[in-house]
Amino acid sequence: MTDLRRTCLYDLQRELGAKMVPFAGYEMPVQYPMGVMGEHLHSRAQAGLFDVSHMGQVILRAPAQALEALVPVDVQGLAEGRQRYAMFTNAAGGILDDLMIANRGDHLFLVVNAACKEADIAHLQAHLPGVEPVTDRALLALQGPLAETALARLIPGVAAMKFMDVAVLDWEGAALWISRSGYTGDDGYEISLPEDRAEAFARALLAMEEVAPIGLGARDSLRLEAGLCLYGHDIDTETSPVEAGLTWAIQKRRRTEGGFPGADRIQRELAEGPSRKRVGLLPEGRAPMRDGTALFDSETAEAPVGTITSGGFGPSLQAPIAMGYVPTALAEPGTRLWGEVRGKRLPVRVAKTPFRPSTYRT
């Protein structure tokens, strides 16, 4: 067994009673004593604090135009102080990883998935100058309707930020790189800060009535309710951004001009429509349909038409929810399909995502 890495908040997490599990090479908290359901509902009702220091942070001192060679997103049009969702595509139009790109004036700041960070950094370094992995900063997320109330007590400036704004703000002499964004479908912030200040900062937030620590279990159920993709499940090197329903992230200029890996396939799918699509799925019964569940277009059909890529229980909906890929002809909300669970075909309906309206502060 390989040695698991720990984030700088490991001791605090143990102290808070976290149950730790291996995730993307790190020993991470999957849940706290409140439990996944309680943490999920707390984050939806008040504010949840997540340690996402395992994710990759990268400073890029290269022209925006140069990064556009790797992503189908308009980076040149990204204003200073703003952030945008993006994905690295491959030559076949699949997705190597999804990421956030922030324009911080004299450089770009990227946040990439933990499991992909080494590969992403190598990919960036192979194509671009000025790639500087950030290895001495923690990354926290504070999410939920009271995130602003809580964070503004420590850093008043965050209240004026809007969804996808980024800013550098001071907390007791430390420079915090803050974005108003997150992975739960709710308002909130992601905060990059020096590792040696992270525990004190986390404790200051956790001391507040509204704030509870949240593990990876609830992070997953929150993002699933919000209809957000998990890399390696809902998107991967086989799925194109068009199939994944991420065309909103490909701005008009890039659609027209191309000039990114896999442009042939992506532009063709934009023009003609993809053969399959990622959809939301609501099982009609109470049995959750997990990742890997085969989908059929009838109760007796022999060959599956699609597969579930994320599935579980949505605590805010108090019902099972899932996402998966189906042929475009079967992607209309309301379409009835069958998922095979433990040898039984159970009915499931295609549904719009997010499953619960998002509450971003736009």
Next chain:
Amino acid sequence: MKFTEEHEWLRVDGDLIVVGITEHAAEQLGDVVFVELPEPETQVAKGDEVSVIESVKAASDILAPLDGEIVEVNGAIVDNPGLVNEDPLGEAWFFKMKIDDMSALDDYMTEDEYKDFIG
């Protein structure tokens, strides 16, 4: 009460045994959101997967602890899966079995032995 290595408890009730999951198991599973129970009057063999329990994160099987027949199931935990977390040793029993050989129960752990087992 007897305990299995699969974290089930067995309680003798007249000529039947009642089967449920332990507090330890309920705690490890986390919030239970779905329970599927066997049909009554089903013949089962020890080790058969007779029931499914799903928490927010994962699914696990409940195994038949002994050879016998399922005679009654507890619909209350299907209607309210959260009962498994609230009262695993009491109201949240899973099923009652008529077993072929009551003496086979002796092979399972006592409460003290189970406590040692889970450490």
